[in-house]
Amino acid sequence: xxxxxxxxxxxxxxPSPSPSLRVCVKDVTEDAGWRELTDAVREAGQYxxxxxxxxxxxxxxxxxxxxxxxxxxxxxxxxxxLEAGRLIASQVPETDPLTAREFVDSVATRIEGSTPATARWxxxxxxxxxxxxxxxxxxxxxxxxxxxxxxxLFGRADLAAAA
Numbered sequence: 001x002x003x004x005x006x007x008x009x010x011x012x013x014x015p016s017p018s019p020s021l022r023v024c025v026k027d028v029t030e031d032a033g034w035r036e037l038t039d040a041v042r043e044a045g046q047y048x049x050x051x052x053x054x055x056x057x058x059x060x061x062x063x064x065x066x067x068x069x070x071x072x073x074x075x076x077x078x079x080x081x082l083e084a085g086r087l088i089a090s091q092v093p094e095t096d097p098l099t100a101r102e103f104v105d106s107v108a109t110r111i112e113g114s115t116p117a118t119a120r121w122x123x124x125x126x127x128x129x130x131x132x133x134x135x136x137x138x139x140x141x142x143x144x145x146x147x148x149x150x151x152x153l154f155g156r157a158d159l160a161a162a163a
Contacts, residue, residue, distance in 0.1 A: 033081030045125035060126035065091030079134040100149030128155035
């Protein structure tokens with residue numbers, strides 16, 4: 001006669017992905033969000049290369065980051081892909097907000113070979129895509145912080161009509 005003694009069960013834990021793998025997966029996902037945003041800018045602005053669309057997007061978002069403050073700044077940064085959110089959040093808040101025209105002119109100085117007309121195209125392209133990406137409620141909140149005239153740059157005819 002054979003007698004068997006029950007053995008305790010051993011559970012082998014499922015290995016969790018290493019931290020470096022999690023970062024890699026997150027980076028790939030995040031890179032896709034940034035790429036989607038800049039591809040939308042490239043298409044809307046008819047930029048010939050992704051590199052040009054990325055440069056314009058970075059420049060405009062960096063300029064905008066200094067003009068949006070408080071809860072709206074946090075909400076805007078959180079609503080965007082990580083790279084875009086960093087561009088917004090990393091800027092020092094401006095003490096004197098620029099008018100829409102001054103804002104466009106300031107962007108023109110940051111883009112080599114830009115004129116006020118091409119800078120207006122660049123700003124309007126990026127901010128219109130941004131508005132589509134973040135939605136109407138957050139766009140309205142951001143616009144309430146900015147001086148009059150910015151609504152046109154975000155692709156809106158009139159802030160009051162959208163409220």
